[in-house]
Amino acid sequence: MGLNNTDVKPTEGQGDDFRLGQHLPGVITTQLQKVINWGRQSSMWYMSFGLACCAIEDIMAAGASRYDLDRLGLFFRASPRQSDLMLVAGTVTEKMAPRIRTLYEQMAEPRYVIALGTCAIAGGPFAGGYNTVLGVDKIIPVDVYVPGCPPRPEALFYGIMKLQEKIRKHGVNPPAPRKAKTAPKEGSKA
Amino acid sequence: MSPEAWEEVKVEPGKYLETMKALRKGGLNQVSDLTAVDWKDRGVIEVIVHLLSLKPGEDPRNTLGRRVRVKTEVERDRPSIDSVTPLWPGVNWYEREVYDLFGVDFPGHPDLRRIMTHEGFVGHPLRKDFVDERPKRQRVIPSR
Ligand code: SF4
Numbered sequence: 001m002g003l004n005n006t007d008v009k010p011t012e013g014q015g016d017d018f019r020l021g022q023h024l025p026g027v028i029t030t031q032l033q034k035v036i037n038w039g040r041q042s043s044m045w046y047m048s049f050g051l052a053c054c055a056i057e058d059i060m061a062a063g064a065s066r067y068d069l070d071r072l073g074l075f076f077r078a079s080p081r082q083s084d085l086m087l088v089a090g091t092v093t094e095k096m097a098p099r100i101r102t103l104y105e106q107m108a109e110p111r112y113v114i115a116l117g118t119c120a121i122a123g124g125p126f127a128g129g130y131n132t133v134l135g136v137d138k139i140i141p142v143d144v145y146v147p148g149c150p151p152r153p154e155a156l157f158y159g160i161m162k163l164q165e166k167i168r169k170h171g172v173n174p175p176a177p178r179k180a181k182t183a184p185k186e187g188s189k190a
Numbered sequence: 191m192s193p194e195a196w197e198e199v200k201v202e203p204g205k206y207l208e209t210m211k212a213l214r215k216g217g218l219n220q221v222s223d224l225t226a227v228d229w230k231d232r233g234v235i236e237v238i239v240h241l242l243s244l245k246p247g248e249d250p251r252n253t254l255g256r257r258v259r260v261k262t263e264v265e266r267d268r269p270s271i272d273s274v275t276p277l278w279p280g281v282n283w284y285e286r287e288v289y290d291l292f293g294v295d296f297p298g299h300p301d302l303r304r305i306m307t308h309e310g311f312v313g314h315p316l317r318k319d320f321v322d323e324r325p326k327r328q329r330v331i332p333s334r
Contacts, residue, residue, distance in 0.1 A: 095308040130315045130322045131307050
């Protein structure tokens, strides 16, 4: 973790790493921004939006003991109001689109979105269907795209690491999410 | 389950509700499926109901696990068939689905709304002549 103490002279062979008790016992000096971002990146509670087969691979398999999302500090929350991250896994239908938008807006800021699988990225194999939204980024802003059909849990982990990297580079107030590619139309006609 | 074990009944739309009432009374207490087929060439939509008996009823033929398939053909232009939701409440969503995807009207249904597609959807997508009215999708990789 990147808690660097700029006041402490680096000791021999230690690089910039701050070592507890080196300077004043029990005192760490760091930047507030870094602590906040470290907190954010290490406890991203996610709301899983399992919509199709990707949910099995990436919410259930990755969340279960073999891959274990929990060890990254990611816990599943059923409520959008308690979650920081939305994992959209699966095919987004036009029926579902307004609901996704509503749930996204109910999430507390800062909020992040990972689009999992080709379906959530661009419609996937169902792109020609009569009821498919061609990517969840048509409805909500997406931070990380994880391609695959379905992506392996390792790919999801890599996506989460990329998101953590993004969070680390934030200021205390993260930048406002960029706009979705096209604004959703009113109500159910999205 | 072997196909021979199915009994198949074909009824006119006018006799449909009557038949279903009799079958319900006979002890077929579960609808395992209600679906439809669009026969565009013949100009009919065939509504198919799969019934299953989970307990013996009045009908002596009615043993546990008896399965009956009921087929009805309705006109394709104005498809309409009586709802059997009052007989089997569980068939509610199946009828909504057939209404949504094939446009079959079910008079007597308590809440006939679209179920799979959104409320503003135009057309019935499983009809053979359905055309997607949405603007043509932008190609990710332009064709040359
Ligand atoms: S990307 Fe593939 S695996 Fe994932 S939801 Fe779509 S079809 Fe299923």
